[in-house]
Amino acid sequence: MLEFPKWKYALIAVVLLASVIYSLPNIYPQQPAVQISVNRGELETGLSGRIEALLKSNGITPVGVAVENGDVMVRLANPEDQIKAADIIRPELGARYTAALNLASTVPAWLSGLGAQPMTLGLDLQGGVHFLMQVDQQAALDKRTNAYAEEIRAALREAKISGYDVSSTPQGIRITFASEADRNKARSLLAKNFLTLTSIDLPGDQGIGMNVSMIPTEAKLIADGAVDQNINTLRNRIDSLGVSEPVIQRQGSNRIIVQLPGVQDTAEAKDIIGATATLEYRAMIGDMAAAAEAQRSGIVPAEARLYFMRETNPDGSRIPILLSRRVIVSGDQLVDATPGTNPENGQPMVSIKLDTAGGKRMFNHTLDNVGKNMAVVYVERIPETRKVDGVEVRSVKILEDVINSATIQGVFGKDFQTTGLDPQEADRLSKQLKSGALAAPMDFAQERVIGPSLGAENVERGVNAVMYSFVFVLIFFVIYYKMFGIITNLALVLNLLLVVAVMSMFGATLTLPGFAGIALTVGMSVDANVLINERIREELRIGNTPLASIAAGYEKASGTIIDANLTALLGGIAMAAFGSGPIRGFGITLIIGILTSMFTAVTVSRAIATLIYGRRRKLKTVSV
Template identity: 60%
Template structure:
């Protein structure tokens, strides 16, 4: 009567083996490390390795390893104190050509990584990191959208060939001054068609002045859209820059919370949040003597703006170039950007796709300017921390340079490519930042907290201690109270914990303090399931059934009750994982994984173990329970 199929034993053996294998990376600790990445002008190569080793030897700072890994230079250290000293020493010497940041380096063997076995990710409360509260500039978001509305109104007037004097910003909205009052009705209808969000009214008794206002409902919609775009942009940017397990969520009407586990360098975290890169395409006014003279004298034509090209002149200096003040299209109108070698020259290039509005503007410009020059301007905004009156002040440094000035060979619109980049890595970096998008409105840091790795280590130690002692108490209780079946139960509980760790490692779940609490809770729920089975077996024995029949009936009759009880808890965990965020979501994910594994270990695996012990005995007088 007590049977367990061979295929179930095979499945259980595979589950145990895979659980052991994919849990193994969690026993390898991470090394405190310093990561060096090249900015524009910097190169990560063997010369940099020798230079860094010389600096460390000069400062008498020991390093476990200095090597190039995944395109960056990684210096592994033996402690957090040495890590900080190494970062300070290198940052002072390497300057702006390189970004020096604190990190944690994996020590998991390559053979484990090759099969996808990785350690569990740890959250901010365990691993340490930074927490930012960002305030979105409401006025700037509204002003940016209002300027876009003004552009749309101007486009409507030009497309409809309406005679007008000006379209300008005013205190009460966007002021449109037309020449013929008889066009007012047609203009209002055209603007309403293109921008129905605007509230239109004639100013006073002047039939030639139209005021377009942004309604309160539209202001709320603008802020909602700005915060969502900023949140998405931050998420894309941080993902693309290699910081995982981040928490980026809205809080209140104008704020965004950003948590970056594992990032210990505040300045580096600010760079991750605030650094932006974009392109602008502008018409070239002059790339010769007029530009050189403007750079020498400082006298620039009213319709032009002075830039400097990446190309060097005969004197070895960057060449000046005069571009139109008004850009043709910018990164805000970009749909996608990919980096591929130029099909013709083979050099680095970025393929650009614009939205309809940007494509129409580019089409109109190229149609009228075939044979003339158009320039691509690379703009990078880099946050910097400066000391002002003894206090840290966050500012930004904007770098602009012309990376390409080419003759328009034909007419094109939405799709084209930009060349003139230094390397394929720079092309990939530009495409990545362009895809991440731009912020809809500026943000300021209103709150900043740093959780050091020592606090995280203390949290990990306490959490693991709590889980360990909860397990130890349960194991001892079962050994004393259920005897042989206590051993069966303990083996099932240990396998349950092993499976939870393995599954969380495989799916890339983030372990937090609430997650540790969830693991402790699943231990309790798994205990409940085993208690139900063991007590059911005792009840069958008291009713006079044989030991083998009691074991079989105990598992079969208790399985339904266990499944029903765990299903309700599973639904609660699912709701927390889907609708919750932060700690609630982490708790829900851990709870779901623990419930599913405990169902398998308590009902199936423990029965297999009991069958191995008692199943081959045809005559069994009693069992130890």
């Protein structure tokens, strides 16, 4: 009568073992550390020893310095040493490396090998990192101005107006003409086809021409849109970091606040959030001899810019190259970049995929320029901080390297391959392109590590409140329900273990509302066990045998428990789906807790009761 299938015992054993394994990482505290990552290329040999010696010479003894996952991780004894070490390391390494505060895991390797990681704590429990990003709106306006200039050139060419010159200036677009008639014809053309532009004739002493600029509403729309698009891009990039419940919001007209809970300014976060590395495809002007002459004389053709190849001459000097000022395809038209290896020569390559507009431009260019050279420019903005008279001054270093210049062998459009990037650059570029292009460059206006917003004392009180209430419930059940109280307590402990394990497995972020959700699920699990125990008592009162009463108690209470929890589960799903921040965190914790409590209250407690009473056929009394 009181039976339980063996396969369910096996299932419970597996669940219990998995719960213990995936809960264990939460007992290992994280260690303050400084993470050093290389911005380009590979780590130099002996960097770990050099850093360790540098810190010891400044009176700081690191707990450990080692290369972990391609970065140098400097582990420190306390947060004070961590901050001091970062201040010492950054000036020493320069712009080639990024030294960032981090929290290093102390979880044993065998646990990490099983994929077991501790839960991430929210800003209100552990704190995190705070970035204030400043959007370069002028760059977005300049970018759109250059696009308008290219469109105007095409329109004038189609209208068969000759002898014109179109150039971008800080004031907008300057156009000069050969005759007054051409200017009048162009003015009518602009008024008809470019409704968001306005024009003013040049003064008579500056020739026949006009200054063209965007109307104020269009300029404001582009500037505001750049911030909004960057916010969306940041959300996508932060999703790739696996950070739960980040805070991303606009501040003022051109700034964005980013708060990452449980993160201490890791190098990966800074790199992915603030990086603006991209590719540009430009036509080559002249030959290498012309580029060398331009470098020597300083005279560059009006339609060209002087760049340098990434590779160098045998004597270490840089190789100049002249490229067109006109960009064939820019980074915002790249949809995807997948790193790979060229099967023919084994060299790293990147498979590029363009959007429709970019594919059309590339097709048109290659169609008209087979046999000519096209170059690939790798552009990267690297934020720098240096001290001038004791004051930190922030600037941005722009690196532009020509990574490849090759002859166009045939016509292609949206899909093609590019060589010249190393594997690390290709992988980083791929992540940035998949998350979306930044509408405008951003600089780190402010970065700092922040502590728990509710204070350590309040956090400690919240943890104590949950634990004390849990212990009180356990004591009450033993006193009130005797043996079945012990069974209930075992089910409750496993329920709490399951909640922690599931949240750790899925990388959920635990916040103070999450603690409230855990407390609520413990209470709901208590309700389920009370229903079962009271049903067993009721069956005993009406004269059923002890074994029949136990079986009936579980069978008749199960339906009620499922119905009661289903309504709460729907509420949790609604909060998780439509809420954000603390509301979403509470909803997720509630969902996990309800599912685990139903399993432990109905299945686990019955398995334990069957183990204790199932073989006692002549059972006369039940301790309940």
